[in-house]
Amino acid sequence: MQFHLDGYQFGDPAIARAAPEIEGGNVTSLPAEVDVMIVGCGPAGLTLAAQLARFPSIVTAIADQRDGPLELGQADGIACRTVEMFQAFGFAEKVLKEAYWVNETTFWKPDPANPASIARSGRIQDTEDGLSEFPHVILNQARVHEFYLDLMRKSPRRLEPAYGRRLISVDVAVEPVSHPVTLTFEHDVNGETRQEIVRARYAVGSDGARSVVRRSIGRELKGDAANQAWGVMDVLAVTDFPDIRMKAAVHSSGEGNLLIIPREGGYLVRLYVEMDKLAEDERVADRKITSDRLVAAAQRILHPYTLDVKEIAWWSVYEIGQRITDRFDNVTDPSAGDRIPSVFIAGDACHTHSPKAGQGMNVSMQDTFNLGWKLAAVLQGLARPELLLTYSAERQGIAQDLIDFDREFARMFSAKPVEDGEAAADAVDPKAFQRYFVKQGRFTAGTATHYRPSVLTSDAAHQPLATGFTVGMRFHSAPVVRLADGKPMELGHAAEADGRWRLYAFAPAGDTGMAGGAIAELMAWLETDAASPVRRFTPAGADADAVFDVRAIFQQGFRDLAFGLMPGLLRPAKGSFGLTDYEKVFCADLKSGIDIFDLRGIDREKGALIVVRPDQYVADVLPLQVRVPLTAYFDRLLLPQG
Secondary structure, three states: OOOOOOOOOOOOOOOOOOOOOOOOOOOOOOOOEEEEEOOOOOHHHHHHHHHHHOOOOOOOEEEOOOOOOOOOOOOEOOOOOHHHHHHHHHHHHHHHOOOEEEEEEEEEEEEEEEEEEEEEEEEOOOOOOOOOOOOOEEOHHHHHHHHHHHHHHHHHOOOOEEEOOOOEEEEEOOOOOOOOEEEEEEEOOOOOEEEEEEEEEEEEEOOOOOHEEEEHOOOOOEEEEEEEEEEEEEEEEEEEEOOOEEEEEEEEEOOOOOEEEOOOOOEEEOOOOEEEOOOEEEEEHHHHOHHHHHHHHHHHOOOOOOOEEEEEEEEEEEEEEEEEEOEEEEEOOOOOOOOOOOOEEOHHHEEEEEOOOOOHHHHHHHHHHOOOOOHHHHOEEEEEEHHHHHHHHHHHHHHHHHHHHHHHHHHHHHHOOOEEEOOOOOOHHHHHHHHHHOOOOHHHHHOOOOOOOOOOOOOOOOOOHHHOOOOOOOOOOEEEEEOOOEEEEEEEOOOOOOOOOEEEOOOOOOOOOOOOOOHHHHHHHHHHEEEEEEHHHOOOOOOOOEEEEEEEEEEOHHHHOOHOOOOHHHHOHHHHHHHHOOOOOEEEOOOOOOOOHHOOEEEEOOOEEEOOOOOOOOEEOOOOOOHHHHHHHHHEEEEOOO
């Protein structure tokens, strides 16, 4: 985090300076006009609100039908990739401090010597080494919400949700107008129901599986139900089950299956309990399953171990189902080319699935992390409105991948285990389930997302220059040392959720940043040439890195280079005082022996330029000397600035 750029600021540096006309505090009424109206204070809605709130010029509002913030959430699993995103928002350390870390996963099946009892059949490391600098963790969804809400309150917009608002309707103007979306809300004031009407440039529905926003744009969740009832409960219990503080998948012989997820704090544990098979067209509510039945089922599954539940903090029942919409916006004919979306849906509003793979909350937040920077760029006049068409195109495909994975994962988890000498048609060998779990580890970690070639993702023609930065996948951080102060750090942690593009220039062997080298030539072109994207797309009077955050990484140790001799673009003068930014230049971490050039397959002789989107995904890998592909890429996305 950098601060004090425009003068010394005492107190909490996370509290941004707000414009004089912006006031924080409780929301008594929704504004009549906004740039973005977000419906729903779930993880998807808050991710978007927190991102947009950091832009002082963008008027954002967020409303929820609840009377206040969530107190106890249903989602709990936080994938490695999501923690990487939290790092960009600035609260990953808080999450890691409170959360349960999933280090091992164990597998249990019927004991071959006594099938009425269970026995451990295997254990694996939960996340493969080197997949991320962050672990897979478990934390109450309500705490994640609190971190976002705190971020919003401290943002330049001082954004607060409007609670107790029921969305009644969403209407989109046919004729072009500045605020084409009209949203009508109802809320109760002293026993009287009142209406509020908000006109927005864009509206985003993150209002759950029964989304009013989705229905208003004619989208429908389609898919299948597995006709299987499951219960879930957070409990404080005394037990002799040896893996109660491990993530554990338990298949019993005849009593069903159980997934154990230890919770934060050292005592609480979540149990997903297989219950009844549902008849065709039967709903889980018809069974009137009680919490006592959940406890009894868990006790039977864990035999011969005992489970004495002292308190149930929360419980629910659900049926497995996977559903998705065909598009995530209100565009009816994307091939027409002249229709820009004004209404978007995200999270459960456009895809639903079982909770056992732990992907629902994670993928929902990634939805709006994808959308947020695009909306900000368009609203600030930096990007072409057509950029907004890429949200549905990218995220619908990712959600479909999740649906396909979740369907198979849920099937295997719910299946009867194969026992020695017996194999029912729908049974699954527990060892096969364990192999599937290992095989899909990158998917459940959230790191397998791979955007296909498009206007935002290149064809990877120069991928051999950096084999560890796969085009279309997330920028995989690695250790470096900052040149100016010798600080060991993760390169990816220099990037914030601020809507800026990243250009990482990896120097070829022998390059020290001096004149005549590839890095100096690239920086000079970016800084001075009229065709450079930095020159073309940075607003007049803005800091040199307002749109493009350019950084360089050298192969030498930090004691072998001189910061003062680096090109001007790598030590830009910024802010009202023209202060030097000392945090643009890095070196390989030679002391620890973890060299980023080796870790990420950077061509040492040629170096490479890595173009990274504001949501941390690699857009292209290019040679340091190539200019045309870089200019062409941004010409089709961004708008020239005066």
